[in-house]
Amino acid sequence: MKKKPTQKVVSPAGPLGIEAAAPLRRELLAAFEEADEVLFDFSRAEDVDLAVLQVLYAAKRSAAHRGAFFALIGSVAEKVSRRLQVAGFTRSACSTGEELETSLVDFGSVSR
Amino acid sequence: MIDGFKETFREEAEELLTGLEGILLELETKPGDQELLNAAFRAVHTVKGSAGMFGFEAIGRFAHDLENIMDRIRSGSLPMTKGFADLALASRDHIRTMLAADDAPEPDVDARTAELVEALRAYAAQVPAPPEAEADPEKAERPEGKDAGKGSSAEETVWRLSFKPGEGVFRSGTKVLRLLEELSTLGDCACFPHTENIPELEKLDPETCRTSWDAIIASGSGPEAIKDVFIFVESESELSLDKIEEAAILQEREEPKKLGEILIERGIITKAAIDEALSSQRRLGEVLVEKKLVSKEQVESALVEQEHLKRVQERQVDTGAASIRVASDKLDQLVDLVGELVTLQARLSQTALGIQDSGLTGISEMFDRLIAQLRDNTMSIRMLPIGSTFNKFRRVVRDLSLELGKDAELATEGADTELDKTVIEKLGDPLVHIIRNSLDHGIERPADRISAGKPRSGTIRLSAMHSGAYVLIQVADDGGGLDRAAIKSKALERGIISPGADLVDQEIDQLIFAPGFSTARTVTKVSGRGVGMDVVKREIDSLGGTVLLRSERGAGTTITLKIPLTLAIIEGLLVKVADEFYVIPLSSVDGCIEIKSDEVVERDGKRIITYRGELLPFVPLRTWFDSPGEAPEISQIVIVNALESRIGFVVDQVIGDYQTVVKPLGRLYRNVRGLSGATILGDGTVALILDVNRLSQAVKRDTSGRTGRDEALHDA
Known part of the structure; x- marks a missing residue:
């Protein structure tokens, strides 16, 4: 019988500036060790910096490499959505992690 | 010809000054708002520049003094105070007076100019001006803020920018995404991030920047302004800025730029390689990626540029024909002519009905539909948002509350509500009367308000909304409400009602619309001469409208004007x-x-x-x-x-x-x-x-x- 995949949700809170990047990387690495599916929940993220965004891109690439699953979920703050759109990461406003997942430039193409 | 130009200048200056009044009033409540400060500066700067160009030299000189101070305020070397708002508003009013006087020397006007210049210079002197504090004309030409950048497409240039932040940029605390946001305020901007260098999580140093950008921006700002955005990271980053084309020239191109052209311009690939790829009759991008001549990201980035250029091109065409200025009497003539056509159409359809000819009836019906469309279109041209007059009322409230020692503010709603131009013009005076009355008789003095358990500052709410073929305009204050006993005794004293008249509340309220009625104990400069509300009622009646009044003692008064959308x-x-x-x-x-x-x-x-x-x-x-x-x-x-x-x-x-x-x-x-x-x-x-x-x-x-x-x- 096939084992049910284990899941871990990472849901950091606050403005997620540069200082949040290193702890997030560690948390995601640990999550990949513990579970087959790792989800990043945007709901409590008030803002994101490029350093954190890079960690998410890297996580997506790691998941592809490991044969694991990594996805974005939760509601995305308007500020975050606008920031990503202005910097060209998305072409339109995204209100959920699922929308971001499919809109982020070069994000989904690596895995899944 | 010159007179024609002067007239155009006058009209434009009038618009700019109306806008400036609104901005200055808003600045009073948000003194630190940089966008407002920039907008105020730009308005004065444009008036000054155009005044000089059209021979209004005195206005040019006067506006220059005001502009200098505004430039120092927006750069932070002078404070934005309530005192300056008063002075700036007075200066703005004075420019209007000078415009009306045709810039000719007149003793009264000149004396006022001298008085205001002295006051402006005294304000500027409170903090010594640094040497560079003179308004920098180049800086002034540079549109600032998002709207400004996007609104000046006529002089726009399209730039291609490549930005690769240094790897250690995070460690210096730079928020890279903010730089791109700042860039986007300079014009219409599209960014394409390159993320291909971001490794897997295991190999990522979270403190190393691995992302770079290609961007394209159509902006009226010069190259220096664009480079200035990156000034603090310049030494550790790679930045290149190339001019693609003047936006106006882009418009003349018959076709949008091709992908191959963009890739060649970027130096990614040679023309020979493109020609060879094109010979395969497949999509160029796919072939180039397949042959590993370019990366997928490079193609995507070039496609973003292509799309953006297309948009800039389209916008150029749009702005070219977006609006034209037409004298309002021409519009009135058009409405009259449409009116004649409508009348003639009625005659045609009646004749067709009498003759009973199917051919003629068909033509008449078609004509009927077309005329109805023509009528609706023509009427819609005359529709203007009522908000254009709201600034005037904000100023009335501000100046009057100062004069009366009261504290009140005007809140507005429904500024977008459209109404026939002629109706809006006729509404101005009645609304000023109503608002003056609300402030003078309705809103209580701060001390009285506090003792009545109300907020110190009173509110007059001016709102407009559609209701069928009418617009409802409401002026509601949170003041003391009508004093019915005082109204009744005054009406008795004036012989408006007879002793012993048994009136219900509504009937007493209506007495304030009676000619010559006033309850003010002293005749003030503001109202109380008893020429207010009866004039209001007469003017609204002449518009085919009605005035409704609702008042509650202690809670306030609401006056509603019900006005037909159009009179034609x-x-x-x-x-x-x-x-x-x-x-x-x-x-x-x-x-x-x-x-x-x-x-x-x-x-x-x-x-x-x-x-x-x-x-x-x-x-x-x-x-x-x-x-x-x-x-x-x-x-x-x-x-x-x-x-x-x-x-x-x-x-x-x-x-x-x-x-x-x-x-x-x-x-x-x-x-x-x-x-x-x-x-x-x-x-x-x-x-x-x-x-x-x-x-x-x-x-x-x-x-x-x-x-x-x-x-x-x-x-x-």
């Missing part, structure tokens, strides 16, 4: 009474029912019918207008929604809907209550247009059978 052409219901035709505005009509003469019920002297389960009063127009002859056996009742209730008007025959070109009434009919105008029918007959609200009020007041014609005599 309306949809009406044509009815006949004896040999006379009447038009009832279709927007007021609720329904039509038949009634036999023996079905009429009389109750307390009023004739009543049952309509949709409701008992409604009705009045035969034949009796009201004293028309000759007997009523037919079966009559029609047109049920209309009047201001506060529904009422029925009995007519002999309902003919149908009718596009009505409103013509003013002649002297003889002008004072007949219940008529608002006249129109000419297809066969040349005149039909009178009913003023449903006033007619129903008159009917309510007088059910004893006094006729409209009696009233005409009475009023005259």
